[in-house]
Amino acid sequence: MKARLHLWIRLILLAAVMALLFVVDTATNYEVAAAVFYALVVLTAAPFLNRRVLIRLSALCVALTVLSFVLTAKGNLSTGLANMGISVVAILMATWLILKMDAARQAAQDAHAKLVRIARIKSLEGLTTSIAHEINQPLAAIVTSGTACGHWLAHDPPNLDRARQALGRIVQDAGRASAIVARVRSLTRGDPPSTTVFSFNEAVQEVIGVSSGEIARHGIALVLELAPDLPPVHADRVQIQQVIGNLLLNAIEAILSGPAQSRVIHMASEVVGGMVQLSIRDSGPGIPAGVRDHLFEAFWTTKEDGMGIGLSISRTLVEANGGQIEAEAVKTGGAIFRFTVPPVQQENSR
Numbered sequence: 001m002k003a004r005l006h007l008w009i010r011l012i013l014l015a016a017v018m019a020l021l022f023v024v025d026t027a028t029n030y031e032v033a034a035a036v037f038y039a040l041v042v043l044t045a046a047p048f049l050n051r052r053v054l055i056r057l058s059a060l061c062v063a064l065t066v067l068s069f070v071l072t073a074k075g076n077l078s079t080g081l082a083n084m085g086i087s088v089v090a091i092l093m094a095t096w097l098i099l100k101m102d103a104a105r106q107a108a109q110d111a112h113a114k115l116v117r118i119a120r121i122k123s124l125e126g127l128t129t130s131i132a133h134e135i136n137q138p139l140a141a142i143v144t145s146g147t148a149c150g151h152w153l154a155h156d157p158p159n160l161d162r163a164r165q166a167l168g169r170i171v172q173d174a175g176r177a178s179a180i181v182a183r184v185r186s187l188t189r190g191d192p193p194s195t196t197v198f199s200f201n202e203a204v205q206e207v208i209g210v211s212s213g214e215i216a217r218h219g220i221a222l223v224l225e226l227a228p229d230l231p232p233v234h235a236d237r238v239q240i241q242q243v244i245g246n247l248l249l250n251a252i253e254a255i256l257s258g259p260a261q262s263r264v265i266h267m268a269s270e271v272v273g274g275m276v277q278l279s280i281r282d283s284g285p286g287i288p289a290g291v292r293d294h295l296f297e298a299f300w301t302t303k304e305d306g307m308g309i310g311l312s313i314s315r316t317l318v319e320a321n322g323g324q325i326e327a328e329a330v331k332t333g334g335a336i337f338r339f340t341v342p343p344v345q346q347e348n349s350r
């Protein structure tokens, strides 16, 4: 309502200025080129008029200039003609410039909108890739348990107890998969992690439970050194388990990529510098010099079928939970990855 009133006041003022210019231009002799000021009228009106109305206003100004020239009776005719020409050119130039600027502004706006759309598609791409990567493990576990369940049911007589256990694992892993999707989505939206207080060692054991079939199948020995007196941690349990799962999978893949002699994964939890830390050491080929800096980069991989995002997601998750992650080559061979999580005491004393 107020904006409409403002627009009307401006239009009336504009009309008054134009009328005044017309009177002055007509009443004075040819030598006074008052009509040049119509160009200023067009420039002043441009911000609150749309393209079509602006072109009409400009045409009206030209018409008034010509009419003033026709109606003027005093002065030198050729000077009057020249002044009229200058005024008309000034009005047309002002209009042309404004329309050009408007078109450029519109093009810039379109380009910006396009960029925003591309960024959204890109982040959707990232989201899809992350979800696909992160739910791979629970999905593989579901397939394994499903196969086992079918096996126990096909037994003669069917082993219903074992089949029921396999079904229980399927339900658990499906729940984990859907929790991971929710966490990855909220992470891309920039939501803070949904933190709880939980036992770190228990969370580690749960992930090991999911991967134990894979570990045993490849004859890998898992050595666990979980400190019994760890303080509970304060973090997003699902996200921390995603990190452990990624590191464990990388350790398994590293071992499988090398010679088969020594197949050991060492996992140790302890308190270091006031933070709860998990380290995962494997007997794989280790990390070549110069590669360490790239490990956590997105889409950096040395694996033929790798996406190269496991470590980049892990770093995002660890840092979102207030911890840090690092990698180191072990002198005697293999690699070691460590990450930290804040214990509950530290969180409370903040």
Ligand SMILES: Nc1ncnc2c1ncn2[C@@H]1O[C@H](COP(=O)(O)OP(=O)(O)OP(=O)(O)O)[C@@H](O)[C@H]1O
Pocket (backbone or CB within 6 Å): 133, 246, 250, 251, 254, 282, 284, 285, 286, 287, 295, 300, 301, 302, 303, 305, 306, 307, 308, 309, 310, 311, 312, 334, 335
């Ligand atoms: N335990 C490890 N030992 C040696 N190199 C490793 C280890 N973990 C990771 N790397 C190196 O870091 C790279 C990046 O790991 P990352 O988990 O981000 O991706 P990826 O395992 O290649 O693929 P994916 O996205 O499927 O996990 C790996 O390709 C590998 O070269």
Ligand SMILES: [Mg+2]
Pocket (backbone or CB within 6 Å): 246, 249, 250, 309, 310, 311
């Ligand atoms: Mg990986």
